[in-house]
Amino acid sequence: MNAPQSMARRMGRRFLQHRLAVASLLTLLLLALLSLGAPLLEDLLGLDGQTTNLFQRNQPPSLEHPLGTDEIGRDLLARLLQGGRVSLAVAVVAALASAVIGTMIGVIAGYYGGRFDALLMRFTDGVISLPLLPLLIVLAAIDLSKLGLPPSVTQSEDVSLYRIILIISLVGWTTVARLVRAETLTLKQREFVRAAVAQGATAGRIMRVHILPNAVSPIIVATTLSVGNIILFESVLSFLGLGIQPPVASWGNMLTNAQELIWSAPQLAVWPGLLIFVTVIAFNFLGDGLQDALDPRAVD
């Protein structure tokens, strides 16, 4: 009888039963591979997503350009792959950062309890109920040079990338914090935690060694589900011109121009949005499947 292994096997089996989640995982892996391999694919297929070619504007799909070209003659497929790289990277990094913030807040609030907990949870509830998009727009619109950052930072090309990761992480941690707090509240009553307290373990050690490893499942589920939300936030901010800045492609900012071209080139609006949709729904299905699979109380 090897308990942990059979537990893991049961979880694996439950996950495989969730066919949508499995299909989603495969789709996401494929998307990630394609995005990571974007430069390689572009070389192989001879596509060019960077240089503008005004003689090749709004071309229909052809052998040369599998999905056609955009309004200034760049290859659409190549742009989509580059956009996927950016959108996926931003979403995953921001989700992980939010998970770290949320876990720390949740475990501290749950472990220490009392007024401190009440204060932190009130703060969390406050953030959850705020109209986030207008606030994110304000955060995305502030002038970094007024914060006293040097021009080498404010004018670098990647700054919009870091900025969007930062502002999304600032508001994205709430779900994880609530779940981890709830888990911590029950875990700290358990015998093994009391035993650790009795042996004189420090609070930091108890949280790290005894509580967090047992709270991993909700963290994984909430983080997976939050990736979808983050992609939606990133894409709408980029779409509004406040997120990832052109010429760097993201699925959101590719739709900005498409909006102006709906009368002349409506096809440009389809692909980037479809990819956002597929990615977000895949992350949501995956999270749903993981939730079912990782629930220790579930019966087969």
Next chain:
Amino acid sequence: MFRYTAERIFQSLLVLLALSFAVYGLIGLMPGDPIDLMIQGDPNLSQADAKRLKAIHGLDRPLVERYGAWLFNAVQGDFGYSRNHSQPALDVISDRIINTGLLLGLSLVLSLAIAIPVGIYAALHPYSKTDYAVNLACFAGISVPPFWLALLFIILFAVVLGWLPAGGMATVGDGGFLDRVEHLVLPVVTLTIASVGDFTRFMRASMLQTLRQDFIRTARAKGLSMTRVVTGHALRNALLPLVTIIALSFGRLFSGALITETMFAWQGMGKMIYDAILGNDYNLALIGLMFATALTLIGNFLADLGYVWLDPRVSLSDRERTV
């Protein structure tokens, strides 16, 4: 009850105050201040003039002092002038509130009118084909980017089919009731699709949980039909969690309204805030954000009261102790 209400209102005011300070500070960090913009528009102004103007308008004073002045006036109902609309900020938002209220209200009613029956049906037939399809549709609604959906709707219904207007509030020169309804259809539908999925899933989950309880079995055992059991016994209990979810979703609904209004050029609060932030209209952006936050706080508060009304077991003093 009175003490609870007073405490909640006090807390909400504290949140508003903290947020107004944060937003005031952030808006000051946006590119260009009003005087800088004036200089851009008038080449005759020198640096010395700019300095003098900033001193007159108090823009050279420290942040806390400026915020204090704003707050002092705001409490007396003076929220300053809107730079882009050239009228008091308060006057600009009053029309917008009605437009946003119309959009949000209609789409909330429509989402609930879909979510409650569909959620109940799915809960009564769990793991059936219909349940599966409902679940898929919910996930699709939650995952679709609202601005892209709006774009597709405009392409399909305005560009290709030409059935509905692409945006705006009313056709110039028409503005009759039917015309206004036509302009409402696409924004309301977009906003509804964005919110109905979550509501339906919650309704289903909450109904499933209620149906497992003992008093439902008792009701069935005494011979009541399933319809009577659901409408007479289960519904009220199952609606409770939904109320909380609606309350917590006001902020998200407002974010959705911002997108929809911007996409369809609907003259509401969301579009106004967006335009004000991008157009450096400090006063208007501030009051807009304050108002949106106040709206979500009021929503939360009403939901707490609704909770008590729906569930007589919960008294407000109990809630006080648990939260």
